[in-house]
Amino acid sequence: MSVTVASGQLESAAANRGHRAGFGHLLLAEWTKIRSVRSTVWTLLLFVIITIGLTALITWITEANWNGPHAAPRDARALTDPTSIIFGASIYLGQLTICVLGALVITTEYSTGVIRASLLAVPKRIPMLAAKIVVFAVLMTVVAEIVAFGSFFAGSAILHDRVSVSLGDFGVLRATIGAGLYLMIFGLLAMAIGTLIRHTAGAISIAVCIAFVLPILAGLLPDTSFWNHVNAYLPVQAGEQVYLIHPPSPQLLSAWEGFGVLCLWAAVLMAIGAYLLRKRDA
Amino acid sequence: MIEVTDLSKRFGDKVAVDHLSFTVQPGRVTGFLGPNGAGKSTTMRLILGLDHPNSGSATINGKRYAELASPLRTVGALLEAKSVHSGRSARNHLLFLAQTQGLPPKRVDEMIDLVGLRDVAKKRAGGFSLGMGQRLGVAAALLGDPQVLLLDEPVNGLDPEGVLWIRNLMKQLASEGRTVLVSSHLMNEMAVTADHLIVIGRGRLIVAAATEDVIARGSGHTVRVRTPQPDRLTDLIVAEGGKAVPAANGNGNGTEPNDHAPVLTVSGIPAPRIGELAASASIVLHELTPQLGTLEEAFLELTSGSLEFGHFNAEPVSQSTEGNVR
Numbered sequence: 050m051s052v053t054v055a056s057g058q059l060e061s062a063a064a065n066r067g068h069r070a071g072f073g074h075l076l077l078a079e080w081t082k083i084r085s086v087r088s089t090v091w092t093l094l095l096f097v098i099i100t101i102g103l104t105a106l107i108t109w110i111t112e113a114n115w116n117g118p119h120a121a122p123r124d125a126r127a128l129t130d131p132t133s134i135i136f137g138a139s140i141y142l143g144q145l146t147i148c149v150l151g152a153l154v155i156t157t158e159y160s161t162g163v164i165r166a167s168l169l170a171v172p173k174r175i176p177m178l179a180a181k182i183v184v185f186a187v188l189m190t191v192v193a194e195i196v197a198f199g200s201f202f203a204g205s206a207i208l209h210d211r212v213s214v215s216l217g218d219f220g221v222l223r224a225t226i227g228a229g230l231y232l233m234i235f236g237l238l239a240m241a242i243g244t245l246i247r248h249t250a251g252a253i254s255i256a257v258c259i260a261f262v263l264p265i266l267a268g269l270l271p272d273t274s275f276w277n278h279v280n281a282y283l284p285v286q287a288g289e290q291v292y293l294i295h296p297p298s299p300q301l302l303s304a305w306e307g308f309g310v311l312c313l314w315a316a317v318l319m320a321i322g323a324y325l326l327r328k329r330d331a
Numbered sequence: 332m333i334e335v336t337d338l339s340k341r342f343g344d345k346v347a348v349d350h351l352s353f354t355v356q357p358g359r360v361t362g363f364l365g366p367n368g369a370g371k372s373t374t375m376r377l378i379l380g381l382d383h384p385n386s387g388s389a390t391i392n393g394k395r396y397a398e399l400a401s402p403l404r405t406v407g408a409l410l411e412a413k414s415v416h417s418g419r420s421a422r423n424h425l426l427f428l429a430q431t432q433g434l435p436p437k438r439v440d441e442m443i444d445l446v447g448l449r450d451v452a453k454k455r456a457g458g459f460s461l462g463m464g465q466r467l468g469v470a471a472a473l474l475g476d477p478q479v480l481l482l483d484e485p486v487n488g489l490d491p492e493g494v495l496w497i498r499n500l501m502k503q504l505a506s507e508g509r510t511v512l513v514s515s516h517l518m519n520e521m522a523v524t525a526d527h528l529i530v531i532g533r534g535r536l537i538v539a540a541a542t543e544d545v546i547a548r549g550s551g552h553t554v555r556v557r558t559p560q561p562d563r564l565t566d567l568i569v570a571e572g573g574k575a576v577p578a579a580n581g582n583g584n585g586t587e588p589n590d591h592a593p594v595l596t597v598s599g600i601p602a603p604r605i606g607e608l609a610a611s612a613s614i615v616l617h618e619l620t621p622q623l624g625t626l627e628e629a630f631l632e633l634t635s636g637s638l639e640f641g642h643f644n645a646e647p648v649s650q651s652t653e654g655n656v657r
Binding site for chain 2 (some may be wrong): 066070071075077078079081082085086087088157161162163164165167169170171172173175177226328330331
């Protein structure tokens with residue numbers, strides 16, 4: 050194998066010297082990383098299809114087994130709060146998928162060793178993480194809003210004969226946009242945990258615990274003012290306000306306050322992750 | 332130029348790099364030699380800013396790695412540990428690296444051609460052979476046309492053709508005036524590749540010198556003497572303060588096939604003096620051959636006492652099948 054390194058080729062890069070790489074270049078690089086792994090692309094595609102499909106299935110079951118609001122509590126709920134029936138499935142399943150995706154986006158860098166290549170290219174480290182956050186957040190916002198609006202349109206169309214709900218109704222547009230945003234932030238929360246833990250299985254487990262186990266445990270808290278406050282500020286309980294139109298019980302936080310609290314959780318965890326990323330040996 | 336100054340790194344209570352100082356000059360291949368676990372990989376990771384030192388510093392052209400504005404345009408590194416996603420194609424791996432530095436995609440294709448991966452550039456890197464993976468690593472290292480190159484065990488696991496390829500590449504890069512630091516635990520490989528050697532053991536510097544000097548430093552210098560009167564010569568040599576031990580009566584290079592005279596291995600006295608001693612006592616010599624030590628011997632001598640096996644981390648035991656590749 051000849052190694053005439055073709056000085057011409059090396060010079061051509063030398064000619065490019067001088068224009069320094071900026072944050073835009075890092076965004077482009079992170080986008081290349083995320084789109085060039087087939088598993089990510091397939092997971093996202095399945096995420097969209099399955100969540101919208103499941104929403105359609107559940108609303109169809111509700112519709113097909115309609116007994117009237119006096120006979121079935123589910124039907125009563127569908128009448129008073131149709132969006133909760135519509136989003137119930139997509140958010141539950143969506144949360145799970147997005148926890149996995151969010152964690153994987155950073156932990157696969159560690160499991161495959163790509164982190165070394167990444168950090169050699171961006172030795173200040175934080176700009177790499179920041180670019181990853183932006184690219185993942187934008188991608189997840191798009192995908193999660195497709196899921197939220199897709200679920201809404203599919204679900205409301207199927208329920209149409211029993212109960213009519215449209216984006217123009219009180220709180221519905223906010224809840225639909227909110228459902229997408231909630232999923233996106235949960236993805237970032239999982240990514241923050243991935244940055245902290247650096248292990249795929251561990252990060253996914255913790256993210257899933259926060260999403261599914263913590264709310265159940267919180268349900269066991271004593272019904273006192275103090276514990277009600279604690280409960281209200283937990284990630285899921287606070288965050289879900291943004292897609293609920295008729296919360297089951299009076300809530301301490303409003304829709305956007307709750308969403309802000311969830312964002313704060315994600316931000317704090319990500320800040321700790323960023324600090325450790327800088328501090329630790331890669 | 333790479334400058335390492337008083338560099339130390341501990342992992343827990345295990346000292347991996349111990350007050351290490353050396354410089355690597357441009358324009359030549361510098362071999363970074365040491366037994367497994369000597370701290371070579373850790374030192375390279377410290378230079379590259381992947382690990383943080385406990386004390387001391389490492390700079391490249393006067394700057395710490397993290398301070399480099401476009402690091403891949405200044406430094407190219409080939410790490411021993413895998414750093415490619417198995418589900419990503421070679422081209423996409425190089426592409427994202429190029430994008431971080433603002434390098435055009437054209438540059439990626441040039442590098443793919445240079446290392447001969449064009450046919451598999453769009454295939455998943457997970458299916459690559461060791462040699463192809465190593466070529467991809469070299470492409471990544473050369474992507475930014477860097478002036479400084481760090482290659483950690485680049486010939487590990489390569490077939491003879493691959494070894495030759497890497498060796499010629501390193502020599503070419505050095506001849507272009509670049510700084511080339513290449514680590515290895517294979518002495519023979521370094522003997523033919525490196526112009527200069529930095530030998531470490533247990534994280535400490537043992538010697539930094541030109542390759543010939545390191546070889547010369549080994550006390551492996553003996554003289555092979557073939558004589559029909561070994562006992563008389565031995566007495567003379569011992570009287571002169573030297574040492575003579577009978578050697579296997581095998582045929583060395585250039586020995587008469589039918590010569591069955593005994594052979595001595597003499598140390599402590601140079602060949603000309605042995606000749607003079609023999610002449611003064613009228614002893615017949617059939618052969619008088621200075622034996623140069625090999626780098627391998629020098630290395631073993633230098634690092635004896637700093638060998639360490641089965642320790643906690645740093646370097647996995649590498650395939651030793653390449654030990655005899657020349």
